[in-house]
Amino acid sequence: MKTLSVDLFGRAYPIHIGSGLLDNFSLLKPHLNGKQVMIVTNDIVAPLYLSTLKNTLNTGDLAINECIVPDGESHKNFTSYQFICDALVKARFERRSTVIALGGGVIGDLTGFAAATFLRGVPFIQIPTTLLSQVDSSVGGKTGINHALGKNLIGAFHQPRLVLADTNTLTTLPDREYRAGLAEVIKYGFIRDVDFIEWLENHTEQLNQRDPTTLSEAIYRSCQNKAQVVAEDEYETTGIRALLNFGHTFGHAIETGMGYGVWLHGEAVAIGMLMASAVSQLLGLISQADLQRIIALSRALHLPLKAPxxxxxxxxxxxxxxxxxEAGKIRYVLLRALGEAMLFNDVDQRVIEHILLPASSSLIGAPDEKPV
Known part of the structure; x- marks a missing residue:
């Protein structure tokens, strides 16, 4: 097991990464508040891991409740949020109780938002079961739901007490979901860790084969990068944390425009990063060789290369x-150099429009492909 800490002002919480952690009550016990627990999961994860978690929690003197919502980004909405809140009310949940998110990014965001707002805030624990949630969404305290007009427009900052990333859960992850998670992994290299890019380039075969040792290292280094950013800018007020949204402005537009769930979040971010990188190259911020290196890594990990x-x-x-x-202007996260991202407020719209044209796929030599 590897452990790192998210160090915030006056408080901190651990991220544990390793295999078989779901069976380890000693890791959960210090972070359980009160004697009542609500496990929130979905109808895909529940048959796989809910009983394991309940058996682990039965080690303690706890009243264990469960709430199962439908799977998918299209269910990250007010209806699911209200369903979770209804379950908490019916269970007579108190502030000195703990909510546990067992699932991927959708479950983590939904559960965290319910925990942030129920009784004006109750403690919660993240147990992410997808690669994307283990390296990104479970860390940092961003919670929320989607609106029909935009992704993650309604939410709150609410930090978990603990993140428990059991890499064994990745063995049951469908290939498409797994590859969507790799997009968030390589993002950290592109925006702030050029050494990580080189490490990833040297381990693409192991990552494609889901080698456990390689995966644990990739998850650890990703979480390490995110924890450092969150510690510097917890509430995204200085612009530092906004850099984590590299590729997301384009990607969120794809998710919303295509309909939630048609493109997975990581798939949309993958092509969004290529679009943002192409903008960076057209503006003369990075070289054509840098852009080709970004494309090559994306291609080696079988990520989407063409936007809808x-x-x-x-x-x-x-x-x-x-x-x-901000102030009516779209702020873009672009690459000033490979491994160094910046926020740009005044990007020539003609450059953006050029990237958005279907013919501009030739900028990255992308074949005509869709997620499968």
Whole structure:
């Protein structure tokens, strides 16, 4: 097991990464508040891991409740949020109780938002079961739900007490979900850790084969990068944390425009990063060789290389509703250098429009492909 800490002002919480952690009550016990627990999961994860977690928790003197919601990004909405809140009310949940999110990013965001708002805030624990949630969404305290007009527009900052990343759960992850998680892994290299890019380039075969040792190291280094950023800018007020959204402005537009769930979040981020990198290259911030290196790593990990054609006007409209818009202007996370991202407020719209044209796929030599 590897452990690191998210160090915030006056408080901290651990991230444990390793195999078989779901069976280890001693890791959970110090972070359980009160004698009542609500496990929130979905109808895909529940048959796989709910009984294991309940058996682990039965080691303690706890009243264990469960709440199972439908799987998928399309269910990260008010209906599921209310369903969780209803379960907490019916269980007579108190502030000195603990909510546990068992699942991927959707479950973590939904559960965290319910925990943030129920009784004005109750403790919660993240047990992420997908690669994407283990390296990104479970860490940092961003919680929320989607709106029909934009992704993650409604939410709250609410830090977990613990993140428990059991790598054994990745063995049951479908290949498409697994590869979507790899997009968030390589993102950390692109935006702030050029040495990590080289490590990833040297381990693509092991990552494609889901080698446990390689995966644990990739998850650890990803979480290490995110923990450092969150510690510097917990509430995204200085612009540092916004850099983690590299590729997300384009990616969120794809997710919303195509309909939630048609493209997985990681798939949309993968192509969004290529689009942002192409903008960076057109602006002269990175070289053509840098861009080709980014493309090569994405291709080696079998990530999507071509964006859907939503039309320039729809892309711009959806991107204009992004959370990073400030004073009516879209703020873009671009690469000033390979391994160094920056926020840009005044990007020539003609450059953006050029990238959004279907013909611009030739900028990255992308074949005509869709997620499968």
């Amino acid at each position: 054609d939503l039309g320039v006007s729809q892309y711009l409209s959806l991107m204009g509703g992004d959370k990073k818009v």
